[in-house]
Amino acid sequence: MERIPILKMGESLLVTIQVDMHDRLAMALQDDLTAHIVKHRSKGVLIDISALEIVDSFIGRMLDNIATMSRILDAETVVVGMRPAVAITLVELGLSLKGVRTALNVERGMDLIRARLNGADAGNGYHSV
Amino acid sequence: MATHAVVVDLPRLIERHEPKLLTEWLRLMEAAGILQSGRLGRAEVEQQSRRFVEALRKAVAGGNLSDIRAGSFGPIRELVEEIAEERAKQGFSASEAATFVLSLKEPLFNLIGAEFGGDPKQAMAHVWTLNLLLDKLGLHAMEAYQRGREEVIRRQQEEISELSTPVVQLWDGVLALPLIGTLDSARTQVVMENLLQRIVDTGAEVAIIDITGVPTVDTLVAQHLLKTIAAARLMGADCLISGIRPQIAQTIVHLGVELNVVSKATMADAFALALQRTGSIVVPKAAAKQA
Numbered sequence: 298m299e300r301i302p303i304l305k306m307g308e309s310l311l312v313t314i315q316v317d318m319h320d321r322l323a324m325a326l327q328d329d330l331t332a333h334i335v336k337h338r339s340k341g342v343l344i345d346i347s348a349l350e351i352v353d354s355f356i357g358r359m360l361d362n363i364a365t366m367s368r369i370l371d372a373e374t375v376v377v378g379m380r381p382a383v384a385i386t387l388v389e390l391g392l393s394l395k396g397v398r399t400a401l402n403v404e405r406g407m408d409l410i411r412a413r414l415n416g417a418d419a420g421n422g423y424h425s426v
Numbered sequence: 427m428a429t430h431a432v433v434v435d436l437p438r439l440i441e442r443h444e445p446k447l448l449t450e451w452l453r454l455m456e457a458a459g460i461l462q463s464g465r466l467g468r469a470e471v472e473q474q475s476r477r478f479v480e481a482l483r484k485a486v487a488g489g490n491l492s493d494i495r496a497g498s499f500g501p502i503r504e505l506v507e508e509i510a511e512e513r514a515k516q517g518f519s520a521s522e523a524a525t526f527v528l529s530l531k532e533p534l535f536n537l538i539g540a541e542f543g544g545d546p547k548q549a550m551a552h553v554w555t556l557n558l559l560l561d562k563l564g565l566h567a568m569e570a571y572q573r574g575r576e577e578v579i580r581r582q583q584e585e586i587s588e589l590s591t592p593v594v595q596l597w598d599g600v601l602a603l604p605l606i607g608t609l610d611s612a613r614t615q616v617v618m619e620n621l622l623q624r625i626v627d628t629g630a631e632v633a634i635i636d637i638t639g640v641p642t643v644d645t646l647v648a649q650h651l652l653k654t655i656a657a658a659r660l661m662g663a664d665c666l667i668s669g670i671r672p673q674i675a676q677t678i679v680h681l682g683v684e685l686n687v688v689s690k691a692t693m694a695d696a697f698a699l700a701l702q703r704t705g706s707i708v709v710p711k712a713a714a715k716q717a
Contacts, residue, residue, distance in 0.1 A: 379660050381623055381626060383660075384622055384657040385619070385622065387660060388656045389653075393656035393659070393660070394660060399661065401625065401661060401663065402662075
């Protein structure tokens with residue numbers, strides 16, 4: 298079965314979604330990611346969705362769920378590279394992913410995670426609850 | 427029998443008297459004051475009239491005078507549309523646009539009166555046929571005129587919505603979105619798309635939404651604002667709201683709207699905060715030298 302690769306970079310994990318997400322793939326990602334966080338004791342998860350063109354409410358909720366699960370496992374999730382059309386769709390669906398941190402691109406997202414690892418907040422006003 | 431006569435006679439009649447008909451028509455239009463507004467030149471009216479009479483002759487020659495949707499009326503229909511739409515764009519009224527077609531009745535009927543004076547019955551038949559025909563063309567002109575107007579209105583609406591939603595870059599990583607006018611769903615969509623695209627283009631971290639130009643903030647407008655802010659956040663940009671007037675602050679509280687977002691009274695305050703968040707400060711020159 299097709300799986301989304303999860304790369305370990307130091308204390309964080311990098312997930313790049315390159316294909317269109319279908320529901321089973323999303324569930325598999327959830328399983329793999331939580332397993333990896335526990336295995337590597339990761340502190341940050343970076344999900345790059347810049348190649349994702351279509352989202353539905355299920356994928357939106359899955360992103361939210363992944364963030365919540367990671368937080369329980371003491372890792373922070375940053376979703377990066379969301380396209381304008383995807384952002385508008387999610388908002389119209391009423392999913393504003395309140396618990397998820399976001400950044401424009403991978404670089405900015407890494408900065409956010411690094412800031413957390415260094416114990417300092419990046420100071421951009423987002424405090425995950 | 428009458429129809430047959432009409433078919434045979436009318437094109438020949440118009441052809442034979444075309445210059446006279448044209449001169450007479452122009453004289454009557456001028457007497458009615460068509461040139462007075464100054465929006466139409468004499469040469470233009472003359473040329474349009476000539477084309478119209480010519481097209482009418484050709485259309486009538488086609489035979490079927492009761493149906494202007496017939497193929498032989500194609501050119502004259504197009505001509506009428508062209509003239510009426512032009513009139514609409516030049517700002518003429520609907521009746522002025524239709525009058526152009528209808529005013530041909532008088533010289534044409536005069537011509538028939540002179541030609542068939544001895545045979546009232548045939549003259550009547552001709553007049554009636556042409557009357558119906560010109561009425562139909564007149565209505566066609568009205569429809570085309572209306573389409574022209576709608577086109578003008580649609581373009582203006584587009585321009586207004588484009589004009590009123592600029593996204594400006596204030597600083598490296600700081601965008602400003604001065605909103606002017608009421609926010610409805612359609613405009614929110616445009617604003618959101620513009621803002622998100624600019625965030626991608628400039629890599630901005632902070633966007634200041636200035637609502638000084640928004641006349642009222644009700645629950646719907648607030649909801650639209652919050653949607654825009656949520657979408658920008660999903661792209662990794664932080665939004666600040668500025669330019670909240672005292673009455674609007676009161677309205678927001680009275681309506682019980684929760685704007686869970688950093689807001690500042692003025693754009694200046696918001697800009698200062700945005701600079702601080704992006705890691706820059708602005709200091710007076712003297713102070714900078716001392717430091």
